[in-house]
Amino acid sequence: MTPRDPSPLLNIEDLTVSYHRVPAIHHLSLSLSRGHRVGLFGPNGAGKSTLLKAVAGLVVPETGTITIANQKIAKAAPRIAYLPQRESVDWDFPVTVRGLVEMGRYHHVGLLGSFSKADNEAVQHALELFDLAPLAGRQIKELSGGQQQRAFLARAWAQEADLYLLDEPFAGLDKGNAGALAKALRTLGEQGKLLLVSHHALSEATELFDMAVLLNGEMIACGPTAEVLSPQHLECAYGTAVYSGGHHHHDRA
């Protein structure tokens, strides 16, 4: 995976995002193609969430461009699925698991169009793919944490998204549910989706992700998981080593 990859799905060039002039991401470039499960690593405040939000179009970049299959992200919105963090969802909302997955079809059916046979099949397929079919009639609060995560993945799948952005999806999951989520992510990778997943723990990283991006405001490393999470790189991200190299300011003082 080099920046010269023939057909990257996600292309980020020279991205800077800052809050009140403090850069969260500093002149970052990154190219990723389909079929990869990419773990996003780095200490707190490294810009993992910010990077996901920038790709989702939720924060405005100060510099740089982000494209999805050579389209600006505003145009490519339906191809991107941003999975909310647990706290931002109203779990009492009057919606069943099936209703949630049906939301993924809304941009296919339009404002008033009714669901076609194909739409209903896509919904049913999504439910089955993530082991949710028997739970389809439940209100979303009546699911376990892992099932809730998978319900949102099913919605993204029904939407026919190509790029999945997940912010700490494994946080708070027990071993069984984490295993089911990992399996779901692998399935999506095999289908040629690109998954960008922020992740806290370094253990089991190589099993969960085939690629990794290590951040600390700046890009530290990107590539196969085992190489990226080498002791030297980790020292650079989490330790006290001083970052040297990469970008230098050439615009303003």
Next chain:
Amino acid sequence: MSTLSNLLAPLTEPFGYAFMQRALLSCALIGFTNGFLGTFIILRRQALLADALSHSLLPGLAVAAMLVGLSTLGLLLGGLMAALLVAIGGQLMARNSRLKDETAVASLYIIAFALGIVLIRFAKVKVDLSHFLFGNILGVGNGDLWISYAAAFVTLTTLVLFQRPLLLTLFDATVARASGIRIGWIETGLLALTVLGLVASLQAVGVLLSLGLLILPAATAYLLTDSFSRMLWGGAFLGLLSATGGLLLSFFANIPSGPCIVLLMALFMGVAYLFSPRYGVVTRLFRGRHFHEESLGRWEGHQGHDHQVPQGKDER
């Protein structure tokens, strides 16, 4: 036969008066429309903002009464302007100062309310403050009916047309924004419809009770269902039922219509709160507290998580 019709005569009496027919029709329209709109307000968690806006109508009504007298259209525009000023002013204040937006809006609306009470004394015509505060449904004229038609038409078509983007925004505004929905427009539109709904229900229940038509039926429906569309139409139906029913009750019992309507809504809500099949406080006392089969399923199944699901319990 004739004795039967004699017996029923008192019951059919209200339908014989033209003023009562107009009042019933107006209540039905507003009850249905605001019940429908209420679902969006509740799920957006803006019930208290709507309350603030309802109070802020008063100075607008007073200024309209000062300038153009008691013309319905004038009052409508006055109320609309005042509420929008408070809503927008609150946002601006919150943005430009340290005040949080609910503090800013609350401050503005209570100031507006006090101002309204003072201004009403300077109205050209003699205005009965209590009509503004509590409504005067029996005074509904043909002009007022047209306002009801228009408000119902605008609100219902907008909400039905944009139901899907609205639902996505209500459920999770962040994700909706990421998926390309212009949530700024959605929120502003919803606010404008809220003000329209409040103004349209002034005649029926007045400034102080207008919130009831917006909130109570939808809250009742929320207690009864897990389906968004059933909550929408259920809230609308309950709104229609209790607005017309409350008006008839007020006619027979000879008490003011506004409180009568709101109390009938409260009765429905109380029943749902206690006896809703799924979320009733009393119902839950008598129901199994958890899915037994789910726990047992762990042992029958292989891996130990969520493959076994109770049959039958999930149908609703």
